[in-house]
Amino acid sequence: MLNVTALCTEYASAGGQPVKAAQDVTFEVPAGKLFTLLGPSGCGKTTTLRSIAGLERPKTGEVRVAERVVFSSEQGIFVPPNQRNFGMVFQSYAIWPHMNVFQNVAFPLEVRKQRPSRKEIADKVMRVLGAVQLEELAERDATKLSGGQQQRLALARALVMEPQLLLLDEPLSNLDAKLRHRMRFELKRMQRDLNLTTIYVTHDQSEALALSHEIAVMNEGRIVQIGSPRDIYERPRDRFVADFVGTTNFLDATVISANSGNGRCQVSTRFGALDVQCDEPFRQNDTLVVSIRPEDIELSEQRPDRIDGENIVAGTVHAKAFLGEYLDFQVKVGENILLARAHPSLRTPVGEPIHMRMKAEKCVAIPGAH
Amino acid sequence: MNSAVLDAPAAPRPGLQIDTKWVVIGACVVLVAWLALVPLGFLLWQSFLTPQTAAKSAEFTLGNYVEAYSSLETLRLFFNSLQFALGAALLAFVIGGFFAWVNERTNTPFKALFFALSVIPLIIPGILFTVSWILLASPKIGIINTILQEAFGTSIVFVNIYSMTGMIWVDGLHYSPMAFLLMTAAFRSMDPSLEESALMSGATVPQIAFRVTLRLAWPAVLASLLILFVRSIESFEVPALLGLPVGIEVYTSAIYQAVHRYPSQVGLASAYAVTLLLIASLGIYFQSQLSSQSHRFSTVTGKGYRPRTMDLGRWRYLTAGLFILYFFVVVALPFLVLLWSSLQKYYTAPSFEALQHLTLNSYRTVLDNPSFGTAVWNSLLLSLGCATIVMLVTSVISWIVIRTRMPGRWLLDNLTSLPLVFPGLVLGLAIMVCYLTIPIGVYGTIWIMLIAYITRFLPYGMRYSSTSMLQIHKELEESAAMSGASWGMTFRRVVLPLLKPGLIAGWIYVVIVSIRELSSSILLYSPGSEVVSIMIWELWQNGQYVELSALGVMLIAALFCFVLLAQFIGKKFGVAEA
Numbered sequence: 023m024l025n026v027t028a029l030c031t032e033y034a035s036a037g038g039q040p041v042k043a044a045q046d047v048t049f050e051v052p053a054g055k056l057f058t059l060l061g062p063s064g065c066g067k068t069t070t071l072r073s074i075a076g077l078e079r080p081k082t083g084e085v086r087v088a089e090r091v092v093f094s095s096e097q098g099i100f101v102p103p104n105q106r107n108f109g110m111v112f113q114s115y116a117i118w119p120h121m122n123v124f125q126n127v128a129f130p131l132e133v134r135k136q137r138p139s140r141k142e143i144a145d146k147v148m149r150v151l152g153a154v155q156l157e158e159l160a161e162r163d164a165t166k167l168s169g170g171q172q173q174r175l176a177l178a179r180a181l182v183m184e185p186q187l188l189l190l191d192e193p194l195s196n197l198d199a200k201l202r203h204r205m206r207f208e209l210k211r212m213q214r215d216l217n218l219t220t221i222y223v224t225h226d227q228s229e230a231l232a233l234s235h236e237i238a239v240m241n242e243g244r245i246v247q248i249g250s251p252r253d254i255y256e257r258p259r260d261r262f263v264a265d266f267v268g269t270t271n272f273l274d275a276t277v278i279s280a281n282s283g284n285g286r287c288q289v290s291t292r293f294g295a296l297d298v299q300c301d302e303p304f305r306q307n308d309t310l311v312v313s314i315r316p317e318d319i320e321l322s323e324q325r326p327d328r329i330d331g332e333n334i335v336a337g338t339v340h341a342k343a344f345l346g347e348y349l350d351f352q353v354k355v356g357e358n359i360l361l362a363r364a365h366p367s368l369r370t371p372v373g374e375p376i377h378m379r380m381k382a383e384k385c386v387a388i389p390g391a392h
Numbered sequence: 393m394n395s396a397v398l399d400a401p402a403a404p405r406p407g408l409q410i411d412t413k414w415v416v417i418g419a420c421v422v423l424v425a426w427l428a429l430v431p432l433g434f435l436l437w438q439s440f441l442t443p444q445t446a447a448k449s450a451e452f453t454l455g456n457y458v459e460a461y462s463s464l465e466t467l468r469l470f471f472n473s474l475q476f477a478l479g480a481a482l483l484a485f486v487i488g489g490f491f492a493w494v495n496e497r498t499n500t501p502f503k504a505l506f507f508a509l510s511v512i513p514l515i516i517p518g519i520l521f522t523v524s525w526i527l528l529a530s531p532k533i534g535i536i537n538t539i540l541q542e543a544f545g546t547s548i549v550f551v552n553i554y555s556m557t558g559m560i561w562v563d564g565l566h567y568s569p570m571a572f573l574l575m576t577a578a579f580r581s582m583d584p585s586l587e588e589s590a591l592m593s594g595a596t597v598p599q600i601a602f603r604v605t606l607r608l609a610w611p612a613v614l615a616s617l618l619i620l621f622v623r624s625i626e627s628f629e630v631p632a633l634l635g636l637p638v639g640i641e642v643y644t645s646a647i648y649q650a651v652h653r654y655p656s657q658v659g660l661a662s663a664y665a666v667t668l669l670l671i672a673s674l675g676i677y678f679q680s681q682l683s684s685q686s687h688r689f690s691t692v693t694g695k696g697y698r699p700r701t702m703d704l705g706r707w708r709y710l711t712a713g714l715f716i717l718y719f720f721v722v723v724a725l726p727f728l729v730l731l732w733s734s735l736q737k738y739y740t741a742p743s744f745e746a747l748q749h750l751t752l753n754s755y756r757t758v759l760d761n762p763s764f765g766t767a768v769w770n771s772l773l774l775s776l777g778c779a780t781i782v783m784l785v786t787s788v789i790s791w792i793v794i795r796t797r798m799p800g801r802w803l804l805d806n807l808t809s810l811p812l813v814f815p816g817l818v819l820g821l822a823i824m825v826c827y828l829t830i831p832i833g834v835y836g837t838i839w840i841m842l843i844a845y846i847t848r849f850l851p852y853g854m855r856y857s858s859t860s861m862l863q864i865h866k867e868l869e870e871s872a873a874m875s876g877a878s879w880g881m882t883f884r885r886v887v888l889p890l891l892k893p894g895l896i897a898g899w900i901y902v903v904i905v906s907i908r909e910l911s912s913s914i915l916l917y918s919p920g921s922e923v924v925s926i927m928i929w930e931l932w933q934n935g936q937y938v939e940l941s942a943l944g945v946m947l948i949a950a951l952f953c954f955v956l957l958a959q960f961i962g963k964k965f966g967v968a969e970a
């Protein structure tokens with residue numbers, strides 16, 4: 023449905039050297055799916071979103087929506103944002119303070135070329151306000167809304183125009199933690215109900231994992247990995263992705279044997295040889311980094327029997343932190359410290375030996391020099 | 393709307409129609425460029441020409457500059473102007489700065505009231521202020537002199553307003569409210585914890601005021617002094633009314649004299665005007681440098697938190713008393729003097745004897761004067777028209793300057809502020825020369841005055857517009873664009889309503905200064921296009937003091953009502969700040 027190809031957007035800066043805010047951004051979103059741009063602040067998510075919206079004019083690239091080209095540097099096409107029919111929720115919500123709730127939502131209908139009748143507008147606005155549970159507040163001053171209500175108003179305003187594409191720029195970041203969790207589910211439900219093709223921008227990895235059909239992780243203006251939430255979390259293909267999404271342990275390693283077709287290979291680390299998951303083609307003596315999530319390290323006081331496709335490493339408990347639902351163990355192996363997450367029932371005292379069991383498929387090999 | 397679209401206006405866009413956006417933007421840019429640059433060009437050109445007479449057409453000459461710079465007269469003119477402007481600026485600064493400090497930084501009682509009162513002096517036009525001080529302190533008819541002479545039974549002249557000191561006094565007093573506002577802003581942008589730490593170190597209040605507050609505000613102090621200096625060197629009413637009768641000339645009055653000599657020496661006046669323009673430009677240039685600097689170093693903490701004020705102890709009643717005295721001298725006294733004189737048949741100093749003969753005769757005379765209706769109508773038309781046009785144009789200009797990344801927008805910004813360096817009289821002269829040469833039929837009509845007013849007050853409007861434009865989050869516009877609104881629609885339905893509080897405030901200000909305007913109008917009016925301030929000027933020339941006072945009282949009262957009404961309407965229909 024949405025095709026973004028080789029998009030580059032630059033900002034002129036005072037120093038003369040332009041800021042390359044988005045570079046070679048390419049992705050595709052099928053109809054009805056929620057696609058998330060995830061990355062740390064300043065990585066170019068907003069820039070990418072605004073380039074799709076037409077609020078920035080990219081230097082090169084192409085943006086196509088359902089076969090309609092809205093931007094193409096080659097063909098010299100630039101459809102102004104007010105003719106694209108994309109709904110957008112801004113990070114600041116951008117609620118117009120001189121209009122009340124109803125007027126804010128009615129605005130997109132009123133500025134149409136073929137303006138619907140007053141009654142039609144009222145019907146539509148009230149229906150959308152109903153969908154976001156704001157119908158009681160229709161006559162309220164837009165400035166007298168709470169954060170959550172403002173967020174829903176901004177969403178209603180974007181939805182009322184029945185957009186081809188919905189663009190959301192960190193829509194939950196201005197809310198407090200509790201509300202953020204609730205709105206997350208509501209957003210997801212509404213998006214699935216309306217079957218709206220949506221691009222969602224966030225720096226919050228748990229939000230991205232919870233909401234998306236597909237995630238693109240961005241760093242320094244570039245997309246580093248695109249995949250389903252599960253892919254991104256379990257099979258990071260980049261050190262940056264593994265580090266940014268969730269917590270992880272990194273181990274430097276060298277390939278011993280790049281065997282078999284099952285995507286496994288054997289590497290040597292400071293803990294000895296490990297079986298790891300290799301999605302890229304590696305050759306012998308390639309250097310790489312192994313990422314192991316803390317929750318994928320199983321701890322036990324007795325040494326478990328090693329079966330095929332598992333790694334067992336022994337260490338000592340270095341420190342512990344009780345976090346309610348789970349316990350964080352720092353396990354010392356030689357000079358290295360690994361973080362492992364265990365059930366609070368495990369009570370091994372600090373200084374005692376402990377054994378770690380890691381499934382090979384959870385030890386993900388990521389290319390890269392040490 | 394968005395700025396990116398404006399980035400590459402030349403980019404090919406198939407099927408581009410004539411866009412309202414570009415029409416409006418283009419019209420505003422052309423208007424501003426025309427207003428700011430063309431008269432300046434004509435002024436420079438004219439200063440190199442000989443006077444045109446029926447027998448001989450103008451020729452190129454350097455004679456005007458030779459005459460303007462070679463005589464001893466010139467040296468005196470320069471020295472007088474400098475003395476006058478420096479004196480008035482310093483006086484205004486000391487008075488205004490002191491009260492600003494009292495108001496912002498101490499626990500003087502009734503501060504809120506004082507701040508509200510501080511805008512009132514704005515509505516007294518310079519010419520009325522000057523006339524009222526003549527009535528108070530002229531050697532022959534001045535109230536102060538007559539009362540003191542009677543009390544001591546002598547004929548010594550105690551105060552003489554017709555002197556350099558008198559000129560400095562009146563002008564300095566008249567500009568002190570401006571100094572007050574400038575310094576109030578400066579004190580507000582300062583981090584109070586810097587003063588508090590001085591307090592904790594054991595410093596006394598005067599020590600803090602001089603060694604911390606004033607030092608920190610130093611760039612702002614210099615900038616304010618420069619503005620006041622430029623304003624004073626440009627002021628026309630005081631030198632014309634107080635200086636000319638005793639032969640003290642400064643640049644502005646010299647320009648006026650040169651134009652009104654027979655045959656009129658426009659070239660010489662232009663040469664003087666160019667000099668004055670240079671001095672004013674220098675002042676404005678340094679002031680803007682300083683302001684941008686002080687802006688960079690300003691320590692605003694924001695968050696809308698009011699700094700703790702300094703406890704003056706019992707002295708705070710003294711400062712409150714001083715404030716009341718100041719208000720009396722700047723507002724009440726001039727108004728009361730005018731009121732008194734307006735109720736007389738012939739001008740007399742106040743006495744029990746005169747109290748018996750109060751009459752409304754003068755008001756009748758003024759109202760019966762056939763040019764009264766014309767003048768009021770013209771003033772209304774000009775001030776309302778000028779304010780509306782100025783605010784609309786500057787709202788577009790400030791949008792371009794702040795919201796877009798259009799190449800050359802800094803130039804546009806500077807062009808809009810350029811008229812700031814034109815003293816009113818110089819602008820009048822430049823516009824006169826310009827439209828005498830370009831025969832589009834505005835010379836001698838009310839339109840030429842409208843052009844002058846718009847040019848003159850464009851920078852003020854720009855300041856109001858751009859300040860409020862900066863406060864509008866750009867996403868508010870972008871979301872309108874995403875909703876499908878065109879540029880014109882976005883501007884009309886989102887930008888203008890959000891700018892409304894700032895635009896209304898600017899509009900009120902421009903209306904007031906347009907009604908007060910004298911120094912440009914005086915070179916541009918002709919019978920039928922006179923305005924109220926010109927009528928006052930003519931009454932003064934004719935020596936009709938009581939009629940002048942009556943007209944003055946009515947004008948001040950009308951302006952006062954206008955300000956109240958405008959503020960009321962602004963509050964009622966303005967947008968609640970988001």
Ligand SMILES: Nc1ncnc2c1ncn2[C@@H]1O[C@H](COP(=O)(O)OP(=O)(O)O)[C@@H](O)[C@H]1O
Binds near residue numbers: 033034041068
């Ligand atoms: N208007 C602008 N002018 C210049 N640089 C900008 C502008 N907007 C963003 N940038 C720069 O572009 C980069 C990407 O910004 P942005 O897309 O806002 O990041 P994100 O939304 O991921 O936090 C940043 O380095 C930022 O400083």
Ligand SMILES: [Mg+2]
Binds near residue numbers: 064067068
């Ligand atoms: Mg952002």
